[in-house]
Amino acid sequence: MGISLRDCQYLFRDYYTQGKELVIDGSQLRCELASRYSMNQDVAGLLTEGGDIVILKPAGPGVATADKGNAELMLEYDGTLAADGYRLTIGEDAKLVLAAPNRRGLKYGLDALKRLLTVEEDCCRLPVVTVEDEPSFAVRGIIEGFYGVPWSFADRMDAVRYMGGHRMNAFMYAPKDDPYHRELWREPYPDDIFAGIHELKQECDKHLVDFYYCISPGNDLEFRSQGDFAKLEEKLGAMIAVGVRHFALLMDDIDYVLQGDNKQFLERSGTAHAYVTNRVYDYLAGCLPHFTLAMCPSEYWSYWDTEYKRDIREQLHPAVKVFWTGYFVFAPEIGRKHAEDNHGYYGHELWLWDNIPVNDCDKDRLFLDPVRGRSSRLGQLGHTAVVANPMNQWECSKITLTTMSHYMWNSERYMAELSWELSVREFAGELAEDMMFFCLQNLNSRLYSGGYPELDDALARRDLAWLDGYFNRLEQTAVRLGGLENAKFIEEAGPWLRRAIADAVLWRAVRRQLTDPLNPQAQAEVLQRLETCRSYGVRLGSDPAVHAAEALGIELPEEIKEETGND
Structure with a gap:
């Protein structure tokens, strides 16, 4: 069974079809490749090797390919599309055109082609269609930011593969109870843990997922200490050495009232947090031509202006992104007014750290319902990223996270109950009805009071x-x-x-x-x-x-x- 028209119209932003179908003889879609995407043909790793779709690469300049296949695939560059977007056209003449502004867009377009293809009775069936698909948020992903036992590296590797298949592009490494992330932030990682992080970074590269290294030094950082900053730079430098270009400085869940020399030196916590973040920014700028830096402020929730937010607004480097979780740590809703107001209060691009479906405050519970209550227009209200904080139970988190992936990609069309249905069906297959009944017994009471x-x-x-x-x-x-x-x-x-x-x-x-x-x-x-x-x-x-x-x-x-x- 192929994907239904209803699901296509929901999962792809714009889906243009007149109901025609392309039928091609053969048990595989064998596409002769041509490309106007880039002169160096930088598409390695994106092309299918085996399976229902086979890409027949050209033999070389002026050399004919013996196997012409049963379809043509043209890759094109289109810089007018949003980053990670794509346009896929499937013609009645078995000519397929995929346009994208970057490699991720090409990948997502090829993934869409795979979803649209049905192979049965020794023939390939595709809708004659144009799909125009772009994300609502530039950064979409997962932050491993919960308390309790961190995920294993096997879980993290699976999470990266999952994200690659669900149009997410950011994995943020921030386990609260990894001592080298928070308590022992000055200490270098033991060799085995650092090797695991390096391997995880390589897996992210393979699946076109950006790896973010996050560090949380705020509990005991001495802001006047050159030694502390040297330790911080050493920790970041080790990550730069293995190719990390995306970072976050987390000042959440600390006693942020300044004491002693910190208070004498910088007076207020907002000034202090802007100061340390700016120093980290300057360090990264001296090491890397291109990088990303986000910071999580201590006042990461609330919906009113404060002196702390004013200091961040006025003193933090304008290129730094700022996290918040909504008007509460576990926000049942994030509406237009709170989102718009807080964007103004912080004066920076906001990144929503959404505490869904995290259960570190409810360790005896599973949360298996969809994300609800997020503004459909959040991407138009100063927010350029949404990242979800999952449960300690990685596999069980997938049910909610798949619904979140739908929201991240197309918040304007997101429908919680439909996404939930699609997610449960993907997760449980023939047992989807049983899984949905089990999910209905495990609703996230912090976010949804619909009850039983x-x-x-x-x-x-x-x-x-x-x-x-x-x-x-x-x-x-x-x-x-x-x-x-x-x-x-x-x-x-x-x-x-x-x-x-x-x-x-x-x-x-x-x-x-x-x-x-x-x-x-x-x-x-x-x-x-x-x-x-x-x-x-x-x-x-x-x-x-x-x-x-x-x-x-x-x-x-x-x-x-x-x-x-x-x-």
Whole structure:
């Protein structure tokens, strides 16, 4: 089955078709390549080797290629398109034209061609179409910026490959509990960790993802200390030596009230943070002809002007980008007024550090719903980047991140529920219906209070038959998802899948106590099943069995009421 017309019209910004189809004999689309993209033909690594699409490279100047293939592919340069954008034209005459302003645009255009191609019954089918596709934000990506156990390098490598396939272009290395990022920022990385970072940078290059090295020295940096700045430059210089050109200085989550010599030297924290950032900027400018520097201020959330923001606005180098998270650390909405106002207050390009779907403040929870509540016009309000801060559970984060990738690429057309459907289908395949039901039990209560109305309504009606069906479905869903061929998902989500089954078992014990409320054995079984649920150390957002027991009049121990509850 190919991609549907509805999905094409949603996933690609402009999709022009009159419903015609190009049908080509053969089990592969074999494209004879021509290029007007660049004189040096700098397209290495972008061209398909095998699979459903084969690019037949020219043999050389004046040399005919024996295999002409069954289609022609012309690459063209078009500098009028936004960076990373492309235009793909598929003609009835089997001539394909792909225009782009850069290599990423070429890659995304070729990825679009792969998505549009259907191979069946020894023939290739393509829509006759023109796709014009450009991003809403120049920088789109992931920041590994959460507290808790950092990702493994295997997770990071997979994240880079994932981003390359979802039109994201920035991976920001900023794990809060990597000691060499924050606590031991002066210390060089041990050889094995530095080798992992270098390999990660190379993987980013391979997939056309920019690697950002982030460092957080703000807790104990002495602003007058030449030795501290020498250590900071040494840390950055090691990254420059392995090809890093994108950096961020993070001054978030620190006690930013200046003390001692720091206060005597620079007086105010806004002045201090502009000062250190400008020194880093000057250092990078002396080392690199082209680079990016962003900074995360200590006042990274809020929606009002302050002296701190004024100092950043007036003193920070104009080329430095500034992060914020919205009007709160976990902002349920980021609307036009707050976005526009804060852009003015900081006076710099704003980069949205979106704390979605991060769960470091809710470690017993998974967040599996789509991004919601972000202005469709954020890219027109001084914002040039959106980066998502995922969960400690990388694989589970993909469900929300795929919806975020849709928003990052085309915020003007973003529809949360449709993106959620597409993301779950991509993630779970034939088990998409079960996965969606599981996702619906794990909503991000910090950002969305839509809750669990069907469960609440059934409890209000005391509809025990409906509740029986609900908990049976919850158990069956968890069992089926436990059979997915995604070992990483099973590893990460396993505690929540087991908790879902335990909730179903608890419900049946609750049912028996409701039938025979004075039976001490039934009461004891409920307490036993409650302890089993607690033993997993995690909970579903709906907390269905405990919520049901309370709503139906079952008396629970006080510690259960304190530790659990409906979100």
